[in-house]
Amino acid sequence: MKILAIAMQKGGVAKSWLTRSLSVVASHEGLNVLVIDMDSQQSTVAWSERREAETPLVQFSTERELPAILKRASEAGCDLVFIDTPPARSTEAPAAVDAADMVLIPCTPDIEAYEQVARTERLARLAGKPALAILTMTQPSGKSEQEIAQEVFASMNLEMALPTIARLKAHRDAAREGRTATETEADSRAAREIAALWMCIKERLNIRTSAIVHNCTREQVQK
DSSP: OEEEEEOOSSSSSOHHHHHHHHHHHHHHTTOOEEEEEOOTTOHHHHHHHHOOSOOSEEEEOOTTTHHHHHHHHHHTTOOEEEEEOOSSSOSHHHHHHHHOSEEEEEEOSSHHHHHHHHHHHHHHHHTTOOEEEEEEEEOTTOHHHHHHHHHHHHHTTOEEOSSOEEOOHHHHHHHHTTOOHHHHOTTSHHHHHHHHHHHHHHHHHTOOOOSOOOOOOHHHHHO
């Protein structure tokens, strides 16, 4: 079982949106996916309650409950766990990073976000976990934003994933229905960018997928 922590000190950088988008793509490729929402606002849990699809499974967890949930998920046959963490200083993010095989660091193309990246990168580095920066919410024609971000992340010795993820209406429209752009507009730029990002992550974690979807149940994770 592979575990991905989505963490960033600053709020509003699309952690939950990215978590949901990647978890759906992974589920569609046949992986048994669990999403753990550790943010007290529980926006990812609320999104799952708007969904009609049974996958991916989404569950809220506190820091104290996390080890037990991960143990049950592994025993239930989960292939992949995404942990959506809260912003700002908290004990949840370090717990998620400690448990993770890789840390994804979403960052918007603005100075306030760039100034906070180093804290999350340091958290991952001290925990001995590989980290990958993901530039989110860019302008659709934001080539210059990508170039600036590459310079900023390179100065921190932090690898940047490509492609960057543009701020597109397809993502917002899908979220209202408890879905993602992959499901509502499969041929859109929004869906293609998420698919390409997922390929980048799969390669780094050596994740193999199959055409057969198998699911752990909520009862197995919560028992």
